[in-house]
């Protein structure tokens with residue numbers, strides 16, 4: 001730590017202490033909150049099953065920035081660079097299409113062995129892994145339906161894929177000593193006016209029940225379900241709507257996934273956390289940035305990211321909320337995208353931890369809304385950046401934008417050769 005950074009940190013510590021905030025305690029708490037980085041930022045959601053195939057399911061990675069990872073070795077090398085530039089605890093989130101195998105393996109036949117290299121890699125880095133069945137980019141999802149498909153055989157194929165995925169996920173948890181959160185998202189929906197909006201939902205409910213029928217050890221595996229408003233090509237009807245999954249997760253007591261891009265543009269997931277936590281045992285967050293639609297832009301340190309972090313911290317949901325990221329930008333350096341988005345999620349958490357919440361609560365319950373607003377606004381300019389820099393340096397990662405040099409060097413030496 002340079003003398004200047006040290007001095008800035010000491011002054012910041014004093015400033016926060018005057019405000020009733022223990023900076024060391026905040027930093028220690030931040031050390032207990034992992035952020036799960038998603039594999040799919042590294043290769044535009046292509047995976048290794050059929051990387052040349054189209055990305056379907058109503059999601060899109062736009063841009064053609066050079067150097068995307070083309071295989072698991074490249075993806076692991078790339079994410080290693082990102083991991084080394086982000087302070088504090090991290091996890092890694094895999095989709096089923098990121099399997100490794102000598103020959104073709106269909107989705108309903110995936111097994112833990114196909115992810116053995118990922119587990120070895122995660123063990124070496126003391127990372128927890130999370131998982132997702134991949135119910136898109138496959139010939140049997142081409143007509144827009146998977147778990148809610150009318151055709152029994154196709155529906156069963158996706159049920160079997162999700163069941164096989166649970167086995168992989170539970171194996172991750174067992175091997176790594178930390179539960180894998182497995183998120184089920186299906187793209188099922190219709191482009192245009194839909195007459196029977198009920199039957200696909202009945203089928204989805206039954207299919208999910210079949211997927212979840214086997215009880216798995218919660219120490220190894222957690223089931224989560226993710227709703228969505230609409231997808232490209234499924235603008236008029238989404239089977240797995242918010243109401244569908246809120247009801248499903250509540251009645252089955254699974255975790256509920258809230259993706260920041262999956263609601264109407266003025267609806268914020270930060271405001272949903274306190275509601276849904278009254279009914280579901282756990283939440284998985286897909287922290288993302290929708291620009292006009294579910295565009296999955298890189299996460300910023302913006303009002304909504306901050307509001308999400310405030311909710312987690314103010315309600316002390318550390319053990320009940322799993323923080324995952326879900327963005328994929330192919331128009332900029334993909335490693336930089338990971339670093340920017342993940343550092344921002346962590347900055348937001350740190351800022352939330354530096355809030356004198358009890359004091360603000362007391363002011364609020366005394367009805368002094370003037371002071372509440374004044375203090376909330378003044379806090380934004382307190383010297384949290386000095387705390388962030390010290391936190392980074394304690395974790396041996398660059399404190400400022402210096403991390404970009406590492407990414408540029410890697411780009412010059414490795415990515416530009418791809």
Ligand SMILES: C[C@H](O)[C@H](O)[C@@H](O)C(=O)CO
Nearest residue numbers: 040059132185259294326
């Ligand atoms: C690739 C992800 O699983 C996917 O983005 C899903 O979580 C989603 O948000 C779809 O819009």
Ligand SMILES: [Mn+2]
Nearest residue numbers: 226259286326
């Ligand atoms: Mn998502």
